[in-house]
Amino acid sequence: MDPLALAVLAIVGSVAIGAAVAKLFGPAEAEPTSRAASDAAPRPATWTSGLAKTRGGLAGRLLAAWRESKESEDWLHQVEETLLSSDVGMRATQALVETWRKEIGRAGSEADARAIMRESVCDLLSTEASGAATGDGPHVILVVGVNGVGKTTTIGKLAARFQRDGRKVVLVAADTFRAAAIDQLTRWAERLGVDIVKHQDGADPSAVVFDGVKAAVARSADVVIIDTAGRLHVKANLMEEVKKISRTAGREIDGAPHEVLLVIDATTGQNALNQARVFNEALGIHGVALTKLDGTARGGVALAIRTELGLPIRYVGLGEGPEDLAEFDAAAFAEALFAESDA
Ligand SMILES: Nc1nc2c(ncn2[C@@H]2O[C@H](COP(=O)(O)OP(=O)(O)O)[C@@H](O)[C@H]2O)c(=O)[nH]1
Ligand SMILES: [Mg+2]
The missing domain is CATH 3.40.50.300 (P-loop containing nucleotide triphosphate hydrolases)
Known part of the structure; x- marks a missing residue:
């Protein structure tokens, strides 16, 4: 057998062993893992970890647009495009564009811009907590x-x-x-x-x-x-x-x-x-x-x-x-x- 074939075999073999080991020690597939079962139980997800991808795709792009084009009218167009392509929807997009058109001028730093954006998103999402109907029984x-x-x-x-x-x-x-x-x-x-x-x-x-x-x-x-x-x-x-x-x-x-x-x-x-x-x-x-x-x-x-x-x-x-x-x-x-x- 030529050395190349041997090398390929060795790699395939070690991958298979690796997968078998992962299967033995990995968490049960698609099942909840018990916290007590091992010290290495996965940490519960946080808001920050759960939103990591949206943060990159949405907030990251909004802030990049602000950094690069805040001086020009173009920045609001970029905002609009980013929001619409991120499934934010027409209404929320219009509301955010309007708010930022008025308010973003106050932002002297990126931290300010971040805070303004954060606040308007929070306002749009806020809901009166509707007390769930209750009766007797479950x-x-x-x-x-x-x-x-x-x-x-x-x-x-x-x-x-x-x-x-x-x-x-x-x-x-x-x-x-x-x-x-x-x-x-x-x-x-x-x-x-x-x-x-x-x-x-x-x-x-x-x-x-x-x-x-x-x-x-x-x-x-x-x-x-x-x-x-x-x-x-x-x-x-x-x-x-x-x-x-x-x-x-x-x-x-x-x-x-x-x-x-x-x-x-x-x-x-x-x-x-x-x-x-x-x-x-x-x-x-x-x-x-x-x-x-x-x-x-x-x-x-x-x-x-x-x-x-x-x-x-x-x-x-x-x-x-x-x-x-x-x-x-x-x-x-x-x-x-x-x-x-x-x-
Ligand atoms: N990453 C991730 N996967 C989830 C979440 N919720 C459900 N899933 C996965 O989505 C798949 C379908 O879930 P399931 O509850 O069977 O959906 P159903 O058909 O609506 O009952 C499963 O593999 C779940 O583990 C979540 O919040 N995050
Ligand atoms: Mg189901």
Whole structure:
């Protein structure tokens, strides 16, 4: 065998061994890692780490435009282009351009410009905290959204959060479309030690919800979180099914669902807005969980969701771990977006 072939074999061999070792010691695939399991458990994501890509793609470009062309009219054109191409949406773009046209002249330094930009983004995202409707009995959260956006993962993270607050959680596996979906939610329930109500795959989702809310009442649960199938919003009959789920919950628990949470994948940009419109018309969305911010430079879509649709963002996903869900905070978002370092 010639030396080149030997070298190639050696490289392939060591890569394979490396992969096997990584598999042995790496975290379980797509599963929440237990903090107690090892000292090397990944640190929970922070706002600053979760927004790193959007910071580079959006804030970085805005500040570069300011540095290079602040003296000319051209800078506002660059701002407009940057905002629009970052999925910020027309309304937020116009609002920001108007504000900065008036205010950026005050900026004597880059730090000033940063602060002005940060403040206006924070203002646009700020929402009056709407007190969620409450009644007697468990608080019911219905989680909807198209396939793969992160519903089940967000439910797991939410359950972990409620549990940390000492609240008794029941999960309801109403995504009966595939057995894998039920298994995925079951794994979260087992990890966290929370109750789950499920049927076989293919079962009527509303029947699962019926059993789920009944069980939650019987067990005096504080929170019920309903997982649903990632149905395509263009299929009207599927939309009808989510409505049926909603009505079923409402018949068993006064005022339920108290919260319809729409999960949106930030990496899908503008497309996410269209989904949100359809879900909102069918169900009346109370709030949005914006996932996968850590994986995209399109985090500016948060501004579009807020300004184009008027929907409050309730949570953001900053990573895949059980703790990588933050309650939305406009100031923290704006702060991380315009943070100076990548700390
Ligand atoms: N990086 C990252 N990945 C996420 C986040 N949320 C969900 N995911 C991943 O997105 C994929 C689909 O999530 P899943 O919960 O199954 O979506 P569903 O079909 O809507 O229930 C999984 O691989 C998740 O680990 C997030 O905030 N950040
Ligand atoms: Mg799912």
